[in-house]
Amino acid sequence: MVDPNRQWRLAERPEGTPDRDVFEFVETEVPDPEPGPGEVLVRTRYLSVDPYMRGRMDGTSGYADAWEVGDPLQGGVVGEVVESNGTGFEAGDIVTGNLRWADYSTAAGTDLRPVDPDLAPVSAALGVLGMPGRTAYFGTREVAQPGAGDTFVVTGAAGAVGSVAGQVAALSGARVVGFAGSDEKVRFVEDELGFDACVNYEATDDYGAALDEAAPDGVDAYFDNVGGPITDAVFTRLNLDARVAVCGQISMYNATETPAGPRKLRHLIGTRATVEGFLVSDFAPRFEAATEQLAEWVRSGDVQYRETVTEGLENAPEAFLGLFEGENIGKQLVEVGEETGQQ
Amino acid sequence: MVDPNRQWRLAERPEGTPDRDVFEFVETEVPDPEPGPGEVLVRTRYLSVDPYMRGRMDGTSGYADAWEVGDPLQGGVVGEVVESNGTGFEAGDIVTGNLRWADYSTAAGTDLRPVDPDLAPVSAALGVLGMPGRTAYFGTREVAQPGAGDTFVVTGAAGAVGSVAGQVAALSGARVVGFAGSDEKVRFVEDELGFDACVNYEATDDYGAALDEAAPDGVDAYFDNVGGPITDAVFTRLNLDARVAVCGQISMYNATETPAGPRKLRHLIGTRATVEGFLVSDFAPRFEAATEQLAEWVRSGDVQYRETVTEGLENAPEAFLGLFEGENIGKQLVEVGEETGQQ
Numbered sequence: 001m002v003d004p005n006r007q008w009r010l011a012e013r014p015e016g017t018p019d020r021d022v023f024e025f026v027e028t029e030v031p032d033p034e035p036g037p038g039e040v041l042v043r044t045r046y047l048s049v050d051p052y053m054r055g056r057m058d059g060t061s062g063y064a065d066a067w068e069v070g071d072p073l074q075g076g077v078v079g080e081v082v083e084s085n086g087t088g089f090e091a092g093d094i095v096t097g098n099l100r101w102a103d104y105s106t107a108a109g110t111d112l113r114p115v116d117p118d119l120a121p122v123s124a125a126l127g128v129l130g131m132p133g134r135t136a137y138f139g140t141r142e143v144a145q146p147g148a149g150d151t152f153v154v155t156g157a158a159g160a161v162g163s164v165a166g167q168v169a170a171l172s173g174a175r176v177v178g179f180a181g182s183d184e185k186v187r188f189v190e191d192e193l194g195f196d197a198c199v200n201y202e203a204t205d206d207y208g209a210a211l212d213e214a215a216p217d218g219v220d221a222y223f224d225n226v227g228g229p230i231t232d233a234v235f236t237r238l239n240l241d242a243r244v245a246v247c248g249q250i251s252m253y254n255a256t257e258t259p260a261g262p263r264k265l266r267h268l269i270g271t272r273a274t275v276e277g278f279l280v281s282d283f284a285p286r287f288e289a290a291t292e293q294l295a296e297w298v299r300s301g302d303v304q305y306r307e308t309v310t311e312g313l314e315n316a317p318e319a320f321l322g323l324f325e326g327e328n329i330g331k332q333l334v335e336v337g338e339e340t341g342q343q
Numbered sequence: 344m345v346d347p348n349r350q351w352r353l354a355e356r357p358e359g360t361p362d363r364d365v366f367e368f369v370e371t372e373v374p375d376p377e378p379g380p381g382e383v384l385v386r387t388r389y390l391s392v393d394p395y396m397r398g399r400m401d402g403t404s405g406y407a408d409a410w411e412v413g414d415p416l417q418g419g420v421v422g423e424v425v426e427s428n429g430t431g432f433e434a435g436d437i438v439t440g441n442l443r444w445a446d447y448s449t450a451a452g453t454d455l456r457p458v459d460p461d462l463a464p465v466s467a468a469l470g471v472l473g474m475p476g477r478t479a480y481f482g483t484r485e486v487a488q489p490g491a492g493d494t495f496v497v498t499g500a501a502g503a504v505g506s507v508a509g510q511v512a513a514l515s516g517a518r519v520v521g522f523a524g525s526d527e528k529v530r531f532v533e534d535e536l537g538f539d540a541c542v543n544y545e546a547t548d549d550y551g552a553a554l555d556e557a558a559p560d561g562v563d564a565y566f567d568n569v570g571g572p573i574t575d576a577v578f579t580r581l582n583l584d585a586r587v588a589v590c591g592q593i594s595m596y597n598a599t600e601t602p603a604g605p606r607k608l609r610h611l612i613g614t615r616a617t618v619e620g621f622l623v624s625d626f627a628p629r630f631e632a633a634t635e636q637l638a639e640w641v642r643s644g645d646v647q648y649r650e651t652v653t654e655g656l657e658n659a660p661e662a663f664l665g666l667f668e669g670e671n672i673g674k675q676l677v678e679v680g681e682e683t684g685q686q
Contacts, residue, residue: 224608227606227608246608247612248612252609260603260605260606261606262603263571263592263604265567265574265589265618266405266589266592268589268618270406271620272620272622272625273619274619275611275617276618277616278612279613279615282615
């Protein structure tokens with residue numbers, strides 16, 4: 001097999017908001033490298049682009065390793081096994097793992113997990129049944145912990161994580177309020193996901209007033225994907241024993257200097273509120289159970305999801321950059337290769 | 344008994360930093376009012392002034408009720424029972440409770456607790472064996488939770504709460520680093536309290552560099568009484584699973600607008616750090632046990648304490664205002680009346 005293998009590398013570290021120059025598209029041959037013992041050659045079907053990758057570009061995330069200039073970009077991939085070299089996988093199996101932004105990747109079989117195409121379309125393994133879905137699940141149930149009758153607020157409500165977080169909170173009996181960045185997103189969040197209310201933050205500067213209307217009883221649990229002025233408004237409206245789960249701060253990822261905002265720690269004292277950062281990886285021993293629960297909710301219709309699919313590996317940078325412009329509804333994916341029908 | 348009863352009232356709400364005009368000194372007669380059934384007349388020995396009272400002056404603390412203009416000021420008092428009207432107390436008993444800034448107060452017997460003069464000088468019931476000591480005890484052990492080998496950082500390290508918090512943390516085996524506002528305080532904290540290091544924050548603007556030197560292994564537990572730029576520097580140096588106890592934010596209490604600072608929530612994600620506000624009142628069922636433990640440590644010398652005593656009820660406003668200038672070392676008290684020897 002001597003197919004071309006297109007792949008993306010980091011061309012330079014971005015300063016502030018990245019542009020296309022950060023990415024370099026190169027072509028090698030397949031396999032690259034040859035799968036050794038216990039390794040698998042995977043043909044990419046879908047590639048995930050996620051906000052946290054911005055931190056890998058300059059090493060500021062504090063948790064995901066920095067990419068060096070020249071490194072192949074990597075992320076969540078769903079693909080098809082082309083060749084298996086003494087692993088439990090067989091050609092045609094659908095797998096997921098952390099692989100290259102490339103047509104093909106070589107990976108250790110132990111770094112891959114099987115994807116069950118009967119659970120949901122295989123792309124869901126990168127969204128509602130993958131890292132974003134599990135992030136929403138654990139961040140909501142284990143960190144923000146909304147209870148019945150609580151008001152739960154989530155930013156990035158139309159995004160891959162926020163859209164699931166709100167629905168998980170609703171299943172706990174919470175009143176769910178989202179923030180999203182367009183009327184279309186608000187309609188999606190309210191009408192399709194069934195949130196009790198959603199604020200279009202692009203249509204107002206007064207997030208406090210918007211919250212007073214959407215969450216008149218204050219905020220008991222807050223799932224923050226965005227940070228910045230919306231979070232400021234929430235902090236001033238936290239109820240007694242409120243819990244804040246800090247999942248992401250996408251509004252800050254492209255900043256060249258730490259943005260300033262009002263100091264809000266004082267609001268934690270009277271409320272005895274807790275603010276806790278988390279990473280989904282801390283819950284790894286329970287990933288399988290979470291995915292099963294999410295799959296059950298997807299089957300029952302309790303959890304709805306949407307994907308925004310960009311066609312073509314060559315457009316992966318645009319798909320990634322669009323995350324910071326709020327262009328996606330639900331999970332942003334890149335479709336790299338079609339189904340071969342080998343299944 | 345027709346003695347004069349001097350007392351302080353709120354003359355006006357302060358704007359920003361309060362001055363003497365906020366306080367009105369009035370004179371009534373004793374008793375005022377006459378103790379009814381189940382009530383006690385108490386002669387004030389010591390009066391506590393505490394930073395949280397600033398919030399009561401304009402109702403911004405979020406937890407302590409606002410004083411209305413004309414209201415008598417109130418706070419922790421240690422006094423001597425002059426007259427008991429069908430309570431378990433007897434004349435001469437030393438008691439503590441939340442009473443007026445006055446020569447004499449009338450209170451329900453059920454609102455008073457006995458003070459054991461054999462435990463420590465009775466003024467300690469307003470400091471190390473009172474609310475500040477318990478705040479330090481629970482905030483350290485239950486919220487910040489420093490373990491053996493952890494680095495524990497506390498602001499306001501020479502103050503009533505911080506001085507005890509650091510010693511409680513040291514008893515858990517933590518390396519203890521303080522921030523205080525003068526060389527004299529630093530000597531007190533390092534030499535008398537035995538902290539491993541103390542930074543004079545008035546002698547540097549680069550709190551980050553000071554922390555890198557005093558806490559080279561990062562910060563595992565942070566007890567914050569002050570807020571502002573020191574807290575910013577700590578947030579950037581939090582270790583994995585660090586815990587932040589937000590006890591006070593004295594640097595902000597006199598602000599007329601919420602001060603701005605760098606947005607730091609992002610640092611909580613990779614570290615999975617937790618920031619939690621608390622009030623000592625949440626631990627009320629365990630107050631007695633905490634006081635006993637603190638008294639034992641005071642007796643054994645494991646916990647040292649100091650008091651700054653301002654003489655005379657007429658000087659209570661200056662004692663209070665001095666808190667925001669950092670004039671006190673250890674617990675700031677006002678001595679109102681001397682021991683009568685009735686004991």
